[in-house]
Amino acid sequence: MPNACDEVRYSWRQPVNTAMDAAQRDAAIRRVMAGEREAYRLLVEDLEREVRGFVAAHASSLELVDEVVQAAFVEAYRQLHTYELRGTFASWVKGFARNLLRRELAQRARLVSTDQEVLDSMVSTAALDDLAEERVADQKREDLARIERCLAALTPRARLMVQRRFVEQVPINRIAQQFKKTRAAIANALTRIRAGLRTCVDASGDAHVIDVDVA
């Protein structure tokens, strides 16, 4: 399997720089209000990463990120007539996302009849607390660029593991089979990769701090 690393075409999302500024966004909103729906599509594409970053920093699951981000943009469109053109559209959409997220997390936190639900509830409750106290800052635009720099510092085998686990979402049992390791060994390696990437991202993408190899 290690030999296969060179053949892998890493397919994680690349950072892009196509952001509108606040004035351009308000101009797009004027076009939407004038009936031009295509302009809203552009706004969604422009703001997706920012809103998604905010939601992902507070959500209790990936599935919840998808659903909340989508619902926030739909709700924002429905309420667009109440938006004041003050260059704060991103914050405004995030406000809808925050409310939707809070409601969903609160619902999930209440389900505690099985051990699995207790664990889910624990994750939701922690996320809810973070959301209430704003403990996790909004993820910045350069976040993805930082991650990209940090990924480059990983060994090929660790990069392959990232590809399998975080890009393709392959379950740990299958990764263990592919890498001919125990589940515990893969879990340990993934934890170290996550920790290394976290340290690297926190250090503004300074890849020198990363020290992850997977035997």
Next chain:
Amino acid sequence: MSDSPQESRLLELVESYLDDDLTDGEARELRTLVKRDPVLRERFLTEVRWHIHLSDRLRTQGIPLSERVDAVLDAEGRAPHIADAVVASIAARSSRRNKISTRFLRRKRRAAAPWWIAAAASVLLAVGLLVVVPERSPAIATVLGDRGTIERGDTTLRLDERAQHLADGDVVAADGADLLLRFPDGTTVEISSGGRARIQSGVGSKAKRLELHRGGLLARVAKQKPGEPLVITTPQANATVLGTTFRVRIETSGTRLVVDEGRIAFARPSGGEVIEVPAGRSALAGIDGTLALIEPVKPVVLAKRTPWIPEPFSPTGGRPFADDSPYNQVIPAKPVLDAQSSPMVNRLASQPGKLALFRHALPLYDVDASTPLHPVTAVRRANRSSIPEAGLRIPVGAMPNTGTNRAMVLLDWSERRAWELYQLEWKGADLHLGSGAFVRFDGDGIPRPSSGYAGGSYLAGLLRVREIAQGRIPHALAFGTKFSRKGVWRHPAQQTDGKLTGEETIPVGARIQLDPTLDLDAIPGLTPGERTIAEALQIYGAYCVGASGEPFLFFCELAPDATDVNNPGAVYSANGLTGDAAPLSHIPWDRLRVLKQWDGAAE
């Protein structure tokens, strides 16, 4: 990096959790690990969070978000009802319990096209429905809750977790949990469990009407436009609301209104006299046609209720634990109250307190040196060492309660200690336990190691059958609430058991007291059992001992002659305490207060 075996195991379980692939046993193991060790808990949460973050940043997407949003908006462009159908469909998927599920994501990616088709099909289905289903009235409000129904004409819809629009004439019934009604102006009304109400747009005016048929509600009403008030009606009264917070409850004696903020115009449905009820006051529209503002109760002399010091604890009488136990100390005359006492009481007392008389009532068994020892086959939790090797003295036929905790208490009079057993299960003659610990009769009432609710003792604060029979409870009571606060606890609790945050939530260990100036003899309809409990709540109060599925549930002894939820035993029934979790509806729960500390001191 070198992890302990426990940490390594945690990491392995975390990955399976993220895959939504934990077996029941693994889920229990992971839960135990993270519950027992705050460091492991923090690690669990950190790994989950960072997995979500990395995955969200890196994974490949199925249908672009802009296209998904477009699809919903496309539908909205055709007809709002269709868009609602699509959004509801998405919301339904969203609200189902989904863990950090790579399985779900893979399925979603593979099923990207089918989902798209499904969304389109939802639209087409909704279009089809519009052809055959008559247009319903415009929505007046939305209702949130997962236990209840909406009656619309001849149709009854069972609520799930989705928000549902309510139209003119819809009847909502809360069944087992509160329902939240939300009006477009921001007004919210919580219909308490067991409550039923019809929603109406005003006839001939823009007023909104809510007909309360049974139960109670808590309303937080936004400032209303002139001529467009919210009117709450009951068989005995109309409350016209211009913007306030208040509670309405239909009781056996009539309709009680308690105003927390603002003012309410209160009248009988037939018209006539209108009384204004200001904040902090209550009024009663009686079934006998009376309408009266309830005068503040004059203070009574506290000395009237000199605490009764009972005989020593024995199989026939007395109370457990030393006199200086937190459970046995009388609350001082002027205790220092918690700064958030008022919001806490508003939350806690949004429904009457209830008694756990059957499912979660505790069976007590007297044992002594003559009771044969029974070996314990297995203990699932870590404190196996606290169970004697020789086993426990258990009478033949002793059974735990039927509630989720399957608990039982053995009163060992030869050792003068109580064994408190949790998650007890008989497998043939084999005894399996979730955990077990003892508390000494003559100690402070705090078990070491912990045993019962949130580390406290099951016996501490337990309402006994014989106390109801005697009409005196010489100790504080114990209650659980679903509004318990996360992350904090107060003495005598030993750990937290909360899930919620917010100033109105109740820390485990918090001591509450019923206003001691209340003249219980002047409260109409108070049953003998309620009176006994109310008096104990004035003298000793009650401790929050943990989370409960109910808003406000006091823990009681399971009567030996209890047979089912409707027959909790002759003594309870004879004193007006009928049925499992039946509300104590005559006690004025809005007169509770929360102490800052258990002993009433400031620090």
